[in-house]
Amino acid sequence: MERIQKLISRAGAASRREAERLIKEGRVSLNGQVVTELGIQADETDEIAIDGVAIGKEKAKLYFLLNKPRGYLSTVKDDRGRKTVVDLLAEVHEYIYPIGRLDYDTEGLLLLTNDGELMNGLLHPRYEVKKTYLAKVKGMVTPEKLQKFRSGIKLEDGMTAPAEARLVEYNEQGNWSKVKVVIHEGRNRQVRRMFSAVGHDVTALKRIAFGGLTLEGVSRGKYRELTADEVAKLKHIAGKQGAING
Incomplete structure (x- = not known):
């Protein structure tokens, strides 16, 4: 027996987090009965449905x-x-x-x-999977600002983990800079907020590598x-x- 959200995830019908949300919203049923509690368990012989449509069994992974x-x-x-x-x-x-x-x-x-x-x-x-971004920001990013990235920056949800940061390009007038940043956290809008915390607005952001x-x-x-x-x-x-x- 396993929790319903895990069976839904393994069947490829939704991620586990999304399955939990669907359960809370009353959109999941077990053998015809709507369930709204995350602790409910089932096995492969039970019928699980989302919005009245039965999920399949475990599918090939894509x-x-x-x-x-x-x-x-x-x-x-x-x-x-x-x-x-x-x-x-x-x-x-x-x-x-x-x-x-x-x-x-x-x-x-x-x-x-x-x-x-x-x-x-x-x-x-736990696994600290690296994510690499290339950010174009307003103004000149100084070595002191880059060091703050490497030391950790205080945001409203706490200090960030040390990040890699390197200046890769800038214009002579100092109107803009391009910085490569490597983080392993996944906070909401983290890179943009880190630059904002050191006084730079991001005008373009691209993730160029992941794992x-x-x-x-x-x-x-x-x-x-x-x-x-x-x-x-x-x-x-x-x-x-x-x-x-x-």
């Missing part, structure tokens, strides 16, 4: 890398009809969802999958399926297997 453009929400659907990242994978008919989020105005590397266990591992703070993967060969708005080796490496860094080939 893994995609998307180069997200600006102007898309990092969610499956939006009740206000706004464009979501799933719209960019129209040829993929199975239910998939993004691993973490990129802001509406942030572009770059985003992973999508129906593997809830891998998603939970990659987002868990060792890059955007090489994937143009803006396009996607590709991950290779078996890439999936194995992600599972390794997410603590889901003891060795890359294990």
